[in-house]
Amino acid sequence: MRALPPILKNWFDTRGWSIHPHQQDMLDRSDAPSLLLIAPTGGGKTLAGFLPTLADLAEGPHEGLHTLYISPLKALASDIRRNLERPIAEMALPIRVEDRTGDTSATRKRRQRADPPHILLTTPESLALLTSYEDAPRMFAGLKRVIIDEIHALEESKRGDQLMLAVSRLQTLCPEMRRVGLSATVDDPAAIARMLAKHPDPCEVVLADPGPDPDIRMLETTEAPPWSGGGGRYAIPAVLEQVKQHKTTLIFHNTRAQAEIFFHHLWLANEDSLPIGIHHGSLSREQRERVEQAMVDGQLRAIVCTGSLDLGIDWGDVDLVIQVGAPKNVKRLVQRIGRANHRYNAPSKALLVPANRFEVVECHAALEAVKDHDLDGETRQRGPKDVLCQHILIRACAGAFDAMDLLHEIRTVGPYADLTRAEFDDCLDFVATGGYALRAYDKWQRLMQRADGMWQLRDPRATRQIRMNIGTIMDPDTLKVRFTGRGGAPLGEIEEGFAAQLTPGDTFLIGGQIVRYEALREMTVEVTRRADKEPKIATFNGTKFATSTQLSQRILRMFQQDNWPTLPTHTAQWLHLQREVSRLPEPGRLLIESFPRDARHYTCVYGFAGRNAQQTLGLLMTKRMDELNLAPLGFVATDYATLIWGLEPLRDPAPLFDLHALRDGLDSWLAGNAVMKRTFKSSAIIAGLIDRNHAGQRKSGRQATFSSDILYDTLHRYDPDHLMLRITGEEAERGLVDFSRIEEMITRVHGTIDHITLDRVTPLSAPLFLEHGRTPVEGAGQDRLLADAAQELMAEVGLDAL
């Protein structure tokens, strides 16, 4: 057992603290090349990560950078710095701690490269940037440990892939460097261990005591939830009652728009004027910091928030977490619940508020999953190639490289372990020459191979542009919102697409206020405080999570019970009625209902494949139905079903579920689809084909740069095999299109389709009639809309005789 150095031991003792077993464990195994700690929120995870560093540095002086700490959130890096500085000051240890994020000043950043601190706290993007400098070997010389905090939050994202590629670079520069990962409770620690370790080396795992089970229940409301929709407005009186009974409550929502609406109505009902704030990623930094500070100071009784509060910032005394809307994913639910009661060995308390009747079922399924410790995980995909292309560019910025050395280094990163030589060469060729069938850039290629075989940038000035584009996070094109007048206070951001729909005089909600759109000035939306109209709801392109496979399966199993004593009566009755008039969906079978209503023929497919896959299924099925002359008119999709309507009844669904036909349909449909174009845009930015749009670069009075859709269409027409299109296909299939879950569903049901024809709407399908987001099936629909509008508008202004 490695003992704490006396100075640290004393510091613990004077506070009456004792070291947790897992913290001791981390100290004992601090020599392991890779070490992963899985501990619940509030388990002193971060301290466990830093103890060996503090012990090392307390025992003797160290020249240069000793420990690099990486967190997914900027705020977390500065939070940790403050938390470290106190004990270091109190023990008078000779340790310099600094953070480095996008907010750090340029002077400070330069100084950090010349004279690095002992402990540097940073983000994956800032680290990638650091490795792109030619002086990286000098800056990282002597680095002993890299600590990756909240590594579970990076596991399934491109940020994680980019981070581990950067770490592979560090490992080459510092062969002795040890890797430490800190993770919240996850379903598959081995998967995170594989991500952390240098492939194929093993990774040691320390499992902390998971602590007591959380106290998690459904929120009791007098009013039953509505049949459809999200937001949970009906529950506001009960939520306020809970806020009153607790010290501090976090109220999580799945989307920013829902958080805004809920917050607005919460305040309308807040007769006691309880101090309640709002926090989400589209609010201005000033706004967010104000709320964060008020929270830390204990001035707020509740915060309405989204995932922007998900990660482990120390929020003080939160004693209740309320999740509004089904959590969609059990793992995320558990991590959110962990936000409450940030004390080791005390159960955290949480309440679930289903937003609609189906979510009552989903919330119950999630509750059971939490009780059973059945966390869901995604199957880890192979490392994405757009991130790899960016990595090659970053490597080139740091100086000339040997392609084979780089390939070997990349293969030490788990998700890229099976990267083939051909795949790597494809990416290198794309980065170097554009990779076009028409070899047009011989003269202007980006990288060139020297006589000695090494690759380098053709023009060293390209480093600036490459560095500007580093990162894998895609911000949608947004416009800032501020009050009119000089120096009007910033409120946050809205998406350009939403701003385009506003006309002066329209009102919308932001940061809980209703504001009136006045003008658009130099890429800023100017607003006033006049709320004389029903506000529009700003749309935010935040990710809409699909219900996980595990949770969907659990719901299907729940349906098989004879009765549902734990469900509220209204919901149990609904399911009984469905069983009476039709049947309930079963695992391993696919239920399809067909019925007429209002001179239309409806078909409801209960695929339970998650929102994205059900949406794709709707597009593919309507396409097939069109070919079969069933005249489909439109469809709507939720996490569990797709409802299609048309002019002809569906008699035999089997031909619609031929996997090959669907796959063919997918390929041709995808080509011209908006989802593909959106996916192309982000992959093309990550891979370095197009530049990021940096705020402030777009000026008025000049033509905007042409849309990436044009590049997509051009490539598709003239170079359909190009690497970027292949990457786009791979990305779309596992992202927005989620075809993998359709494949999985079809394999799962094995052709066992229960097609039931009825004479009217069924209880289970009824809520789908109330869903928003209907997709019309159309060909020349847009032109028809335009033509109608043209006639109307021209007549209105008397120009129709033209």
Place this chain on the structure above:
Amino acid sequence: MTAFRFTFAQTELKALPSGALYWPEQRLLCVSDLHLGKSERIARRGGTMLPPYETTDTLTRLEAAIDATDPAHVVCLGDSFDDLAAGAALSARERDWLIRLQAGRTWIWIEGNHDPAPLELGGSHMAEFIVGPLTFRHIAENGATGEISGHYHPKAALTLRGRHISRPCFLRSENRLIMPAFGTYTGGLKCSDPVLKELMDATSIALLTGRQITPLPYARLR
């Protein structure tokens, strides 16, 4: 592709859905802002390597417009090349293609801010071109009448039933007509931009390109 007939400066003209303009009486076809060689210029100046197919695509569409109208005269309204070096760097195939399109008709390159000097690519080079009541020049001038110009790449944006639609467009006021950009790699300037507001007035019309030309009142667009 059905053309949209309209009168401008007592002249019968046709706006083609592709963004080209045809003057039947003179058998004159006009296109603006081709920006040939744009991807080459971007790469040369240290930018990224965009798919190098926009010249092929633009010429394909230009050829289609020529085939459809069989003009006696073709007027390229400036910024035909993304810069002079990009024009000089066209591949042999692209040069031959341009020469082929010029066979049997007069071809006029109006100079633009991107291509201020002549290139050895056939046709004649002019600062502006006046025929009857019409003046063809790259950038609109104050107080001009019967003027047909390009340069601004106007595009119209509007929201119809919650759907955002944005299309390149012609802008027509009593005294001037501003052409949409014909080149494949061209962005657009919103027709509500102050620069274009200066040039248009309340009675102006926008002709949106697409499957067909859609006329809309300029004052209603953003």
